[in-house]
Amino acid sequence: xxxxxxxxxxxxxxxxxxxxxxxTFPRLKPEEKDQLLRSFHPDYMPGTxxxxxxxxxxxDKMPHEHVDLLESRxxxxxxxxxxxxxxxxxxxxxxxxxxxxxxxxxLAQEAGADVLLATKLRHxxxxxxxAEGGIQAADKENDSPxxxxxxxxxxxxxxxxxxxxxxxVKDAPICIQWLESLGCMFxxxxxxxxxxxxxxxxxxxxxxxxxxxxxxxxxxxxxxxxRNRGIRVIEFSPAVELILDxxxxxxxxxxxxxxxxxxxxVRAKTVIIATGGSGRLHIAGxxxxxxxxxxxxxxxxxxxxxxxxxxxDATQFHPTGVAFPEQIVGQLVTEKVRGLGAQLVNIExxxxxxxxETRDAVSSAIIRECRERQKGITTPSGMCGVWLDSPMIxxxxxxxxxxxxxxxxxxxxxxxxINMAEQPILVYPTLHYQNGxxxxxxxxxxxxxxxxxxxxxxxxxxxxxxxxxxSLLDIIVFGRRAGKNAAERAKSVxxxxxxxxxxxxxxxxxxxxxxxxKVAPILLPDYRGKIS
Amino acid sequence: MAEEKEMVNIYIMGxxxxxxxxxxxxxxxxxxxxxxIRGCGCRGGFCGACGTVYRKPGDFRLKVGLACQxxxxxxxxxxxxxxxxxxxxxxxxxxxTPTLGTLLQHYPETTRCLGCNACTRICPQELEVxxxxxxxxxxxxxxxxxxxxxxxxxxxxxSRCPAEIVQYNVAxxxxxxxxxxxxxxxxxxxxxxxxxxxxxxxxxxxxLMQVNxxxxxxxxxxxxxxx
Numbered sequence: 001x002x003x004x005x006x007x008x009x010x011x012x013x014x015x016x017x018x019x020x021x022x023x024t025f026p027r028l029k030p031e032e033k034d035q036l037l038r039s040f041h042p043d044y045m046p047g048t049x050x051x052x053x054x055x056x057x058x059x060d061k062m063p064h065e066h067v068d069l070l071e072s073r074x075x076x077x078x079x080x081x082x083x084x085x086x087x088x089x090x091x092x093x094x095x096x097x098x099x100x101x102x103x104x105x106x107l108a109q110e111a112g113a114d115v116l117l118a119t120k121l122r123h124x125x126x127x128x129x130x131a132e133g134g135i136q137a138a139d140k141e142n143d144s145p146x147x148x149x150x151x152x153x154x155x156x157x158x159x160x161x162x163x164x165x166x167x168x169v170k171d172a173p174i175c176i177q178w179l180e181s182l183g184c185m186f187x188x189x190x191x192x193x194x195x196x197x198x199x200x201x202x203x204x205x206x207x208x209x210x211x212x213x214x215x216x217x218x219x220x221x222x223x224x225x226x227r228n229r230g231i232r233v234i235e236f237s238p239a240v241e242l243i244l245d246x247x248x249x250x251x252x253x254x255x256x257x258x259x260x261x262x263x264x265x266v267r268a269k270t271v272i273i274a275t276g277g278s279g280r281l282h283i284a285g286x287x288x289x290x291x292x293x294x295x296x297x298x299x300x301x302x303x304x305x306x307x308x309x310x311x312x313d314a315t316q317f318h319p320t321g322v323a324f325p326e327q328i329v330g331q332l333v334t335e336k337v338r339g340l341g342a343q344l345v346n347i348e349x350x351x352x353x354x355x356x357e358t359r360d361a362v363s364s365a366i367i368r369e370c371r372e373r374q375k376g377i378t379t380p381s382g383m384c385g386v387w388l389d390s391p392m393i394x395x396x397x398x399x400x401x402x403x404x405x406x407x408x409x410x411x412x413x414x415x416x417x418i419n420m421a422e423q424p425i426l427v428y429p430t431l432h433y434q435n436g437x438x439x440x441x442x443x444x445x446x447x448x449x450x451x452x453x454x455x456x457x458x459x460x461x462x463x464x465x466x467x468x469x470x471s472l473l474d475i476i477v478f479g480r481r482a483g484k485n486a487a488e489r490a491k492s493v494x495x496x497x498x499x500x501x502x503x504x505x506x507x508x509x510x511x512x513x514x515x516x517x518k519v520a521p522i523l524l525p526d527y528r529g530k531i532s
Numbered sequence: 533m534a535e536e537k538e539m540v541n542i543y544i545m546g547x548x549x550x551x552x553x554x555x556x557x558x559x560x561x562x563x564x565x566x567x568x569i570r571g572c573g574c575r576g577g578f579c580g581a582c583g584t585v586y587r588k589p590g591d592f593r594l595k596v597g598l599a600c601q602x603x604x605x606x607x608x609x610x611x612x613x614x615x616x617x618x619x620x621x622x623x624x625x626x627x628x629t630p631t632l633g634t635l636l637q638h639y640p641e642t643t644r645c646l647g648c649n650a651c652t653r654i655c656p657q658e659l660e661v662x663x664x665x666x667x668x669x670x671x672x673x674x675x676x677x678x679x680x681x682x683x684x685x686x687x688x689x690x691s692r693c694p695a696e697i698v699q700y701n702v703a704x705x706x707x708x709x710x711x712x713x714x715x716x717x718x719x720x721x722x723x724x725x726x727x728x729x730x731x732x733x734x735x736x737x738x739x740l741m742q743v744n745x746x747x748x749x750x751x752x753x754x755x756x757x758x759x
Contacts, residue, residue, distance in 0.1 A: 030753060125573040125581060139724040142758065146736040153740075154752035162741040170733065173724045180718065183625055183708030185677060192716030203755045213682060216578050220685060221711075224704050228622045236569065258569050291574040327556050327603055331576045407682050411657070412577055415601050524569070527562040531555065 001417040006324070006426075009347060009377050013387050013424050016349035021395060025343070025351040033361050040364035040371070042317055042429075043464075048284045049313060054509045055303050062312045065281040069300050072520035073507060075240050076254060076263075078500035083243060083254075086267050090116045091490040092483070093253060093268035095239045095298065098126025099215070099472065100455025101274030102222040103479030104486070105231050108272075111487035115231055116266060118255050120238035120275075120293045120523060124223045127276055127291055127456065128475060131215025132334035132408060133199065134207040135476075136469035137172035140196065143204040145169040152470060155201040155358045156435075156463020159311065164461040167442040168470065168477050175476040176208060184221045185210055187405075197339045199468035200319075201358040207469045212334050212408045215472055237264065238297060238523050241503060242271065242305045242451070245496040250305065250451035252498065258523070267498060269490035270450045272482045273298040274475075277434040277456040280525040283315050286431040287330025297521035298457040302438045304506045307446045307453075311436025314464035319344075319362035321430025323385030325416040330430040334409060335359075335468040337388060341396040345387040345424070346375035352386075360465040363429035370428070377426060385426040394421050433471065435462050444482035450493060452486045454478040540606040557584055557599040557610060571614035575600045580686030583656065586610035596688055598656045616687040618698045621705070630713040632671025639702045642668050644695035651689035651699055657682050661689050661699050668702050674714060676706035 002010065028036065038044050049061045052070050062070075092108040094101045097119030105117045117123070138148040148169040153160050176194075180186065186208050187195040196205045210217035226233065239253040243265070250271045255264040275298030279290025288294070303309060320333040338344070338355040344362070346352055346369050353365035366386050370376030376384035393401050402421040403410050413420045437459035444452045455475040462470060510516030525532075538553040542560060549564035558572060573581030582599035589607040599612060621638035628634050636642060642665060651661035660679055667675035680703035689699040727733070740748070 030749065121570075121573055122579075122581060125579055127574075129579045130574045130576050137721075139718070139721045141720065144736070145728065145733045146740060147755070149737055149740050150748070150752055150755060153748055154755075158745045158748055158752075166737050166741055170728055170737065173721055173728060176718075177721055177725050180721065181712065183711035183713075185681065185707055185711040185715065186718075188715060188718065190716070192718045193720060194718045198758070203757045205758055211681065213578070216684070217681075220704060221708060224708065225625070227620060228624065230622070289576065291576075291579070292568065292572045326554060327559075328576075328601070408578065411682075412601070415577075524567065526567060527559070528565050528567050529563065531552065531563055532559055 002423065003380055006377065010423055012347070012349040013345055013389055017389065017392065020343055020351060021392065023351065025354045027354045028357055028361060036364045036368065037360055040367045041360055042284050043314055045284065053513045053515060055506070056306055056308045063283045063315065065283050066278065066296065066312055068518065069296055069520040069522065070303050071510065071515045072518040073510060073516040074304065074503045075519050076500065076503065078503040078507065081500060083265050083498040083500065085265060087264040088116050088266045090114045090266065090268050092270050092272065092486045093118065093266050094272045094274060095253060096274035096276060097123040097233065098274060098276055098455065098475065099128030099219055099222060100475035100479035101272070102226050103476050104272045104274055104454055104483035105226055106222065106229070107480045107483030108487040109229060109231055111484055113487035113490050116268070117231060117233045118237050118239060118266070119233065119235055122235050123233050124219050125291060125293060126219065127294060128215045128219045128472065130289065130291060130332065131472050132212040132332060133336040133339065134209035134214045134469045135176065135472035136199065136202070136206050136467070137176045137208060137473065138169060138204065138206050139173040139176060139194065140204065140206065143206055145172065147204055148172065148206065151201060151203055152467060153463070155467040156465050158463065160463035161460035163442040164440070167481065168461055168473060171477040172473055175473065175480065179218060179221065179476070182221050182225055184217055187211060197336070198356055199335055199339055200356045200362060201467045207339060209336065212336055212406045218472060239301060240521060241500065242301045243498050243500065244305060244502050245498055247496050249449040249495065251495045267495065269493035269495060270452065270486035272452040272454060272486050273302055273438065273457050274454050274479065275457045279431050283431055286317065287321065288431040289318055289321060289330065289332040290431070293524065295522050295525065297523060298453065299438060300521045302446065302451065302453065305448055305451065305502050307448055307451065308439045309436065310439045310459040311464055312459070314435040315431065316359055316433035316435050316466055317363040317429040318432035319359055319366055319429050320388055320427040323383050323428040324379045324426040326379070326381050327416065328412065329383065331412070333388060333425065333427055334406070337390055337393070337406065337409065340393045340401070340405065342388050342390045342392050345389050347377050348375060358465055358467065366429055379426065383428065385428040387424040388427045389424045390420040391422055391424060433466055435464055435466055440478070443485045444478050445485065450489060452482040454482040540604055542604050543609040545611050551604060555604055557597065557602050557604055558582060560604045561599065571599065571612040577601045578684060580684035581614060583613045583686040583688045584610055585613060596654045596656055598686070613688065613691055616691045618687060618690055618701060620698070620701050625708055625712050628709060628713070630673050630709040634709065635668050635671065635702065635705065638705060641695060641697050642702055645669065645697060646695055648694060650692040650694070654688045654692050656686060656688065657684060659683060664703060665697065665699055668706060673706050673709050676703060677710035680706065
């Protein structure tokens with residue numbers, strides 16, 4: 001419930017609303033956007049990064065939180081850990097039970113492979129489940145994959161890897177059709193036409209959605225399908241190290257049962273890393289929208305095995321994280337709220353940024369509004385935020401739209417006695433997405449034979465800034481590609497003797513630098529005794 | 533910060549802890565010293581991992597909430613239900629027909645509903661669970677699908693059901709039947725997929741893949757944007 005001061009501040013927003021309904025704030029010119037990012041985006045904040053001292057990316061700057069993990073030792077002692085007793089011997093091992101991993105498992109199984117999916121928490125506990133806004137695909141008459149391509153490249157600052165973007169946009173409609181055929185309940189018009197809207201940085205309305213449970217709907221559908229097909233899943237058993245064979249091919253992984261605290265050796269002809277992102281590292285001390293298990297495990301394991309990382313210095317802050325109430329600070333307020341017409345407004349009731357600029361730009365503008373211009377609204381806990389004028393949606397699209405189109409958001413605020421259909425909500429940027437990751441090609445292959453990566457753990461497709469709706473797309477496109485290619489590849493793989501020699505070599509490198517005091521992957525954040 | 537805050541007393545599985553006022557049950561449990569393995573997933577109200585039941589002193593009623601979305605209250609006496617065994621039918625969606633027969637063939641126990649409404653009362657999403665089960669009993673799959681759409685499959689309904697129905701699994705069967713067999717297909721989508729398979733956009737995308745950054749930037753800045 002809002003405080004008296006906040007209710008007073010809201011009156012100013014209400015006063016300017018009628019006028020603002022007719023206003024379109026001018027879009028940023030390219031040089032303005034560049035200047036804004038350099039001055040206010042957290043990626044450019046001094047003191048948040050350092051060069052990593054070991055491994056394939058030696059010398060590259062990354063956030064301290066990532067470097068800390070990459071410069072850590074294995075949880076296993078490679079000299080004494082035995083790979084003799086093999087618990088599972090499969091064609092394809094998928095590590096990660098989110099949208100990318102489950103898509104991969106489904107496609108690998110379809111291609112005839114014996115698949116095992118190992119996941120850290122429950123099957124479906126992943127950022128996929130929390131994606132609210134939607135999934136992009138150029139399937140309308142006025143749109144084309146080429147236009148989508150241009151939007152993706154521009155959003156990523158033209159740093160994206162072209163072949164990955166081409167794969168993303170060309171597979172997009174195929175993936176939506178696949179999900180439709182699996183019974184995903186996309187929001188449609190009565191004739192079957194997909195209801196689509198804009199997201200930040202889109203030039204066409206190509207955001208498909210399922211109310212604001214888009215990711216949840218996709219995830220539970222894929223999971224149900226995996227269960228129907230009898231795909232083997234081991235829950236609460238994250239991978240803690242990759243296994244290579246004597247020829248340097250990826251040959252499986254060591255799993256760790258979080259409940260029994262036992263290790264399991266999995267031998268696999270091909271391995272797919274689909275471990276997701278890293279929001280729970282709380283980069284630059286930021287709160288995050290991410291699920292509990294987003295701790296960059298896949299990056300750590302792949303890096304030790306020799307895989308190259310890319311764009312890990314580009315972190316996405318979602319412009320609209322909850323700034324109030326305190327209990328849910330940092331949680332996501334979907335971009336769909338702006339897609340439906342809500343404006344961002346400062347304490348004077350004025351707009352300060354076009355609401356659907358790319359996320360990096362909108363986040364930077366909000367930070368500027370609060371820090372430099374001092375036009376934010378301060379909460380009782382001392383946090384600063386700006387208004388997201390949600391009641392505009394009800395005026396533009398009709399009363400009841402929010403409850404119908406944004407049921408999750410409406411419910412989230414109602415739980416704390418805020419009616420977002422009548423009152424604006426307070427937002428501030430929150431750590432949301434790992435733009436970079438393990439470098440892949442358009443077959444989802446890494447530089448290590450038989451090792452594939454899909455989804456947020458991978459890097460290259462989004463350049464330095466992902467657009468809304470391209471993450472749900474990414475996990476399906478590259479999850480499917482990884483699954484299909486890994487299964488095909490598995491047919492001709494001949495594995496040699498299993499080893500952890502790469503871990504030994506990595507430890508030697510750490511020793512030389514005087515590093516390796518900590519161990520990784522960390523698997524879960526530790527909030528014991530703290531207020532997270 | 534924490535020291536200045538007013539503290540409340542909570543009882544996690546019967547054990548007493550003092551935690552700052554205003555925290556969610558999840559954060560309070562962590563503050564008390566727990567590190568979750570089960571019972572914690574998205575931390576944002578979407579995944580259903582943290583269903584929690586509690587009672588308050590002097591009140592016989594069993595209350596319920598998601599640990600990540602419910603604020604602690606003084607005297608709260610709580611436990612999580614992170615897992616509850618559930619009956620899940622398996623099926624080939626492609627071969628099913630969207631009928632009452634299909635629902636009952638896979639979940640015959642649906643007809644055992646006693647109408648006690650315990651499921652609706654316990655649902656942390658405040659869904660009309662009993663009513664969607666009634667829709668299922670009538671074979672009204674569209675209603676079953678829409679009424680259950682916001683379900684996060686936390687399993688609390690199934691934990692309370694005297695008829696031993698697993699409501700959320702009936703619901704997802706209903707939604708998938710609706711999405712696959714009842715909702716009209718998107719014609720424009722099928723058309724676009726055909727065009728892509730025929731290579732209609734390959735030349736244009738290949739051309740874009742070749743141009744340099746400056747040229748691409750120019751094309752990007754000149755895009756017309758759908759109003």
